Amino acid sequence: MYFPICSLAIYQLGKPKPLPHIPHNKLHWFAGDYPFVARMRREKSGFSYAFDDIAIRLGPVSQLVLGLGASWVGKVFGPGNVVVVVADAQEAQDILINRSAEFDRSRRTSLLFEGTLRQGMLGLPTGEQFKQHKRYLGIAMTSPYLARMTPRMVEHVQELVEVWAIGASQLRTGSSGDVAINAIEDLRLLTVDIIASITFGTSLDGTRALLNYLEATPSAGPSSRLEVPQFVLDLEVLLHTIADGAMFPVPGLLPWWTRTLNRKWRSAIGRVHAGLRTRLQTARAQYASETRDSERPAAHKAENLLDIILERERKDEYKGVMALTESEIIDELTTFVLGGAETTPTTMQWALKILCKHPKVQRKLYSELVEKLPAITTRAPTYAEISDEANLPYLSAVLYEVLRCARTIAVVTRVATRDTVVLGYPVPKGTEVLFPIGMMRQLESDASKDVTDSLESARSPSSKSGRKTGYWSGSNVHLFNPDRWLRRDGSFDANAGPWLPFSTGFRGCFGTKLALIELRIFLAIVQVNFFFDALPEELNTWQSHERLTRHPIQCYIRPIPWDKMENN
Numbered sequence: 060m061y062f063p064i065c066s067l068a069i070y071q072l073g074k075p076k077p078l079p080h081i082p083h084n085k086l087h088w089f090a091g092d093y094p095f096v097a098r099m100r101r102e103k104s105g106f107s108y109a110f111d112d113i114a115i116r117l118g119p120v121s122q123l124v125l126g127l128g129a130s131w132v133g134k135v136f137g138p139g140n141v142v143v144v145v146a147d148a149q150e151a152q153d154i155l156i157n158r159s160a161e162f163d164r165s166r167r168t169s170l171l172f173e174g175t176l177r178q179g180m181l182g183l184p185t186g187e188q189f190k191q192h193k194r195y196l197g198i199a200m201t202s203p204y205l206a207r208m209t210p211r212m213v214e215h216v217q218e219l220v221e222v223w224a225i226g227a228s229q230l231r232t233g234s235s236g237d238v239a240i241n242a243i244e245d246l247r248l249l250t251v252d253i254i255a256s257i258t259f260g261t262s263l264d265g266t267r268a269l270l271n272y273l274e275a276t277p278s279a280g281p282s283s284r285l286e287v288p289q290f291v292l293d294l295e296v297l298l299h300t301i302a303d304g305a306m307f308p309v310p311g312l313l314p315w316w317t318r319t320l321n322r323k324w325r326s327a328i329g330r331v332h333a334g335l336r337t338r339l340q341t342a343r344a345q346y347a348s349e350t351r352d353s354e355r356p357a358a359h360k361a362e363n364l365l366d367i368i369l370e371r372e373r374k375d376e377y378k379g380v381m382a383l384t385e386s387e388i389i390d391e392l393t394t395f396v397l398g399g400a401e402t403t404p405t406t407m408q409w410a411l412k413i414l415c416k417h418p419k420v421q422r423k424l425y426s427e428l429v430e431k432l433p434a435i436t437t438r439a440p441t442y443a444e445i446s447d448e449a450n451l452p453y454l455s456a457v458l459y460e461v462l463r464c465a466r467t468i469a470v471v472t473r474v475a476t477r478d479t480v481v482l483g484y485p486v487p488k489g490t491e492v493l494f495p496i497g498m499m500r501q502l503e504s505d506a507s508k509d510v511t512d513s514l515e516s517a518r519s520p521s522s523k524s525g526r527k528t529g530y531w532s533g534s535n536v537h538l539f540n541p542d543r544w545l546r547r548d549g550s551f552d553a554n555a556g557p558w559l560p561f562s563t564g565f566r567g568c569f570g571t572k573l574a575l576i577e578l579r580i581f582l583a584i585v586q587v588n589f590f591f592d593a594l595p596e597e598l599n600t601w602q603s604h605e606r607l608t609r610h611p612i613q614c615y616i617r618p619i620p621w622d623k624m625e626n627n
């Protein structure tokens with residue numbers, strides 16, 4: 060008699076519980092939406108598609124009830140979570156930019172990074188320490204600094220072009236032998252070379268070593284490669300550990316588990332930190348000897364991130380303010396390297412895959428580059444030249460469209476720091492709110508304009524006055540079409556439609572400017588050197604794997620130098 064009553068009472072307390080009023084799926088009696096998320100992950104090779112799917116079916120505000128959701132047991136013991144999905148670009152932008160007092164970086168996101176980057180920006184909550192770090196490193200994203208970094212980025216991309224030129228000369232046609240180059244490792248090496256060079260002043264020279272090897276070994280095939288450097292492998296272990304954390308059952312214990320029980324991670328972080336510490340100490344000694352008797356160089360003369368940090372340190376000492384501790388610096392150096400080593404190569408891989416399928420786009424881009432920037436064929440382009448959106452509108456359009464379609468990072472989250480309202484729906488304090496920034500339909504097209512318009516009265520005051528972008532046409536929003544970014548007169552329009560690959564606002568991507576210039580240089584230089592030939596379907600499938608970013612499973616290329624193209 061008592062047993063069924065007690066069981067029912069426990070079930071009522073603990074069953075998956077959604078937030079009131081907000082639309083949701085029919086829930087599994089115990090696991091809530093977990094089976095649905097698992098099915099999306101299996102069928103579409105990424106859990107983030109679950110957020111797109113419910114947004115399309117349930118509207119601009121919906122919720123996923125994970126495990127026990129907002130139930131009493133779920134909240135107290137932690138095996139549950141409710142995620143409110145906001146799939147409306149205008150409102151998402153408004154919340155990320157204007158409502159940061161109500162929505163902050165979620166604790167769950169910070170916990171993912173905290174084990175590896177305890178005191179790096181990715182792991183830090185928004186507080187004084189975070190702000191101090193952002194101020195410290197901000198110079199690294201200024202135009203004068205990036206202009207000084209440009210020759211190095213160009214040099215590394217040109218090394219890669221030489222590697223691919225050797226590979227291209229060895230490629231065969233037909234189905235036997237090497238018909239294509241596997242570009243995944245090459246892009247990983249390139250981006251680590253670039254980020255190391257910008258961070259420490261010296262590159263890993265992985266691409267240079269590969270080039271030397273291929274030149275010295277003419278019998279090596281087009282995809283024959285050296286062993287990946289240990290530093291790159293270690294970064295991969297760190298990135299995998301962070302990504303695996305998303306599935307960890309008790310998020311609060313994740314940093315402890317990572318640091319204490321994950322041996323592979325401990326070896327990798329040990330080597331990475333030791334390497335960074337040595338570089339920091341060497342740079343410090345050199346900086347001290349150079350500046351002892353002479354005038355302190357102005358901060359904007361810094362030649363790498365270490366210089367920036369040392370110059371700031373000197374300034375702070377001078378003013379009597381507290382500088383960053385050594386472990387804070389090491390964590391920020393690690394953040395920088397990890398930030399650059401994952402997202403950028405993944406986006407480059409998608410760019411190449413997409414270009415292979417769009418020969419007309421390649422021809423148009425090539426024509427623009429040789430007509431508007433003829434110097435690019437004879438010398439390294441400068442930062443001013445390559446970042447000139449007015450002179451190179453099609454390069455800008457291709458880049459924006461690659462980032463729109465690549466869906467490199469599909470979602471970002473915030474947590475409500477007080478009871479609040481989103482598009483008329485009450486959202487209690489502590490609720491995680493998710494923005495599916497990689498979503499291409501509901502969030503971005505005029506097919507949802509009626510829905511968007513009907514929400515007008517429910518918008519927050521800052522959102523009502525804040526829409527800056529147009530809508531994409533619902534009929535072609537899912538297609539790769541750089542022309543959508545061009546005005547009738549051919550000029551580039553960055554506000555043509557919603558675009559959030561880097562998120563936005565105070566906690567948006569810190570590395571946006573660096574990533575954009577790196578990608579522009581990459582696209583311009585590889586395209587001006589090669590046409591990327593179409594590939595057999597089996598070498599250019601659209602399958603992907605979602606970890607911290609959405610990776611393509613394959614990235615093969617058949618580069619053909621333009622002078623070898625018939626009807627160039």
Ligand code: HEM
Pocket residue numbers: 180181182394395396398399400402403406467468471472560561562563565566567568569570571573574
């Ligand atoms: C194509 C390349 C990249 C993409 C698509 C990208 C995207 C993103 C996104 C979506 C976020 C989350 C922002 C949020 O929660 O609102 C983020 C954060 C961040 N990114 Fe990037 N990123 C890229 C490249 C880089 C690079 C090269 C760096 C190197 C410095 C970097 C450093 C960071 C940092 C430090 C954060 C955390 C910012 C914070 O917590 O306030 N990113 N990025």
